[in-house]
Amino acid sequence: MPPPIPLYLNDVVQLRKPHACGGDTWQIVRLGADIGLQCATCGRRILLPRATLERRIKRFVSRGSAGELE
Numbered sequence: 001m002p003p004p005i006p007l008y009l010n011d012v013v014q015l016r017k018p019h020a021c022g023g024d025t026w027q028i029v030r031l032g033a034d035i036g037l038q039c040a041t042c043g044r045r046i047l048l049p050r051a052t053l054e055r056r057i058k059r060f061v062s063r064g065s066a067g068e069l070e
């Protein structure tokens with residue numbers, strides 16, 4: 001098991017699977033047991049369980065509030 005990935009509000013991530021609109025870049029808009037993501041291309045919001053999201057993240061495009069929390 002890989003260690004959990006720290007996630008922060010306003011992180012921008014690229015996922016392995018493109019959204020239905022063709023975009024693959026998402027901004028984290030809500031943290032919790034489910035992570036809220038907003039598609040950077042079409043603006044739609046989805047909720048994904050954290051474990052599912054961690055498997056789908058390809059890379060971080062930019063980090064959000066990490067510095068404020070650590």
Ligand SMILES: [Zn+2]
Nearest residue numbers: 019021039042
């Ligand atoms: Zn989209």
